[in-house]
Amino acid sequence: xxxxxxxxxTSNSTIGIFNQQKIKMVAxxxxxxxxxxxxxxxxxxxxxxxxxxxIQQYIEGADGRxxxxxxxxxxxxxxxxxxxxxxxxxxxxDILGYFIxxxxxxxxxxxxxxxxxxxxxxxxxxxxxxxxxxxxAEDTLRNIAKAQGFKHIEFQYEPxxxxxxxxxxxxxxxxxxxxxxxxxxxxxxxxxxxxQTSHTSSQILSTAGVHIGGTNFDQLLSYHNxxxxxxxxxxxxxxxxxxxEVPSSYFSxxxxxxxxxxxxxxxxxxxxxxxxxTANDKTRIKRLFNVLENREGHRLIDRIETGKxxxxxxxxxxxxxxxxxxxxxxxIKKSDFEEIIDNDLQKVYQTIHSLLLEAAIKTDDIDIVxxxxxxxxxxxxxxxIMQFFSHAKEVKGDVFASVGYGLTLDASRRF
Numbered sequence: 395x396x397x398x399x400x401x402x403x404t405s406n407s408t409i410g411i412f413n414q415q416k417i418k419m420v421a422x423x424x425x426x427x428x429x430x431x432x433x434x435x436x437x438x439x440x441x442x443x444x445x446x447x448x449i450q451q452y453i454e455g456a457d458g459r460x461x462x463x464x465x466x467x468x469x470x471x472x473x474x475x476x477x478x479x480x481x482x483x484x485x486x487x488d489i490l491g492y493f494i495x496x497x498x499x500x501x502x503x504x505x506x507x508x509x510x511x512x513x514x515x516x517x518x519x520x521x522x523x524x525x526x527x528x529x530x531a532e533d534t535l536r537n538i539a540k541a542q543g544f545k546h547i548e549f550q551y552e553p554x555x556x557x558x559x560x561x562x563x564x565x566x567x568x569x570x571x572x573x574x575x576x577x578x579x580x581x582x583x584x585x586x587x588x589x590q591t592s593h594t595s596s597q598i599l600s601t602a603g604v605h606i607g608g609t610n611f612d613q614l615l616s617y618h619n620x621x622x623x624x625x626x627x628x629x630x631x632x633x634x635x636x637x638x639e640v641p642s643s644y645f646s647x648x649x650x651x652x653x654x655x656x657x658x659x660x661x662x663x664x665x666x667x668x669x670x671x672t673a674n675d676k677t678r679i680k681r682l683f684n685v686l687e688n689r690e691g692h693r694l695i696d697r698i699e700t701g702k703x704x705x706x707x708x709x710x711x712x713x714x715x716x717x718x719x720x721x722x723x724x725x726i727k728k729s730d731f732e733e734i735i736d737n738d739l740q741k742v743y744q745t746i747h748s749l750l751l752e753a754a755i756k757t758d759d760i761d762i763v764x765x766x767x768x769x770x771x772x773x774x775x776x777x778x779i780m781q782f783f784s785h786a787k788e789v790k791g792d793v794f795a796s797v798g799y800g801l802t803l804d805a806s807r808r809f
Contacts, residue, residue: 397511397809398501399801401552402494402535404465405577405608405768407431408795409497410802411505417802419795420504422497423447428794431577432462433493435479444496453693460692462651463609464490466578469520469531472652487538495542511546512539513805515797517579518551518603548808551601552576553583555800556766560791561587561596562803568761571746571786573779574797576767578607580742584753587762600753604745608702608769609651611735616649616698618734619726623715624648624685625678630669637674644682654691663687681718690717705731706771732774743778758785766791 399410407429410419422429423445434448436458443451452460459479467473467486476483502509520531532549539547553574560570564587572583581603587596617626626645629637644666647653656662666683673679685691694715701713705728715722750757763786765776771793780788792799 395511395546395809396505396507396509397513397546397805398498398505398509399513399515399555399798399803399805400494400497400539401515401555401798401801402465402497403431403515403576403797404463404579405431406794407493407497408798409501410798410805411501411509412802412806413505417799417806418504419798419802420497420501422500427798429497430462431464431493432460433464433489434461435459435489437480440480442492442496444493449692449696453696459655461489462692462695463577464493466609467652468535469527469605473530473534477655487534490535491538491541494538498542498544508543510544511548511805511809512544513548513550513555513801513808514539515552515555515801516549517605518553518581518601519579519605522603522605546809548805550801550804551581551583552579552797553581553601553603554585554598555798555804556764556791556796557583557585557587557596557598557800558803559766559796559800560762560764560789561585561589564589569755569759570762570764571760571783572764572766573746573770574767575742575765575769575775576607577609577769578605580604580606580745580769582746582749584749584755599755600749602745602749602752604741606738606742607767608699610738611731611769611772612695612699612702613649614734614738615702615726615731616695617645619724619730620694620698620713620715621645621649623678623722623724624682624718625673625675628673628675628678631672631674640669640673640679648682648685648691648694651692651695654695657686657691658689681722685718693717701726702731703771706773728773735774739775739778742775743782746779746782757782760786762787762789764789764791766793766796768793 401408419427430445432448434443434451438457521527553572556574557572568587574581583601584599632638704711710727712723760783
């Protein structure tokens, strides 16, 4: 039996194998073990590209369909829908299958053998409110993995996988809070971790999760800081002479990756072009029209995500938008970004609070707070959480590979 651990993430994905009795994270794009969870379906060549290569193909103007944050369709209404790919209608599960297969093939080439068993990571909740949708999401992911050739499929919560990775390096028993905040979800595990030399085993006390992650923050940053440049909150002169606001749905959809392609429809372009005639701010509505006519929506989201990441290092950025209009840019301050995401962050912190109550654990009882997931690079998140646990030690894991490593470790124990 040959096995792997596969972390299919909303923003980034990894896969690990056992090689010469050691865990090896597989290089998925050049020498990088991190693969951006993006896929580009090239209509001209009928070819498929993955990761940063997919995004680059799209930005360079190849004719086709770009999808980013593709995991987020699991647990959503999109799972029941089909989309046009290579001139035929295809379910989203098939597109996710292309991505899983690509990772599996890369791992098999690296290990020089076929992989028939996998531990797949999953968030604590695919869907926050609907248990049946949550179960359907896991079942769908299981079926996708099975269709790509995996015969033995197990699941592990992503924060537990991160805890397993952390547990390899401790020397004394610790009560740890694992904080795993990625692109699509925020997941937490309370675990009493025993060192490998101990005669006792680690004990999971409680898990919790909420469907909030980095892509939510990208959407908020886009909507509040960039969309006003494209006409959000501007108005049109109606036939009776009164002013009405340009529909906010255009801007909400343009800030949401899986809704962008709907805006490229002929009907939408005609509606926006018609709006230009009565727009009170023609310059901004013209920018919106140009973005949609030139199919620049995903480039815009990619630029915004890059800007968000830069705010982890500096207090403000000047986000360049020259592909929309020459010399166009917008200043974004870290303090403003932190303010617009605060409402979502409070829901994240409430989830942690509920987790502690459920396990009957006090904040002062926590020895370690272990951070993993790319979104934990946001300073405010780590600072706010550590304010709750003033007696605990802050530990930063590999923000992108901890979960994949832990899933592979889990696979070695299961198979």
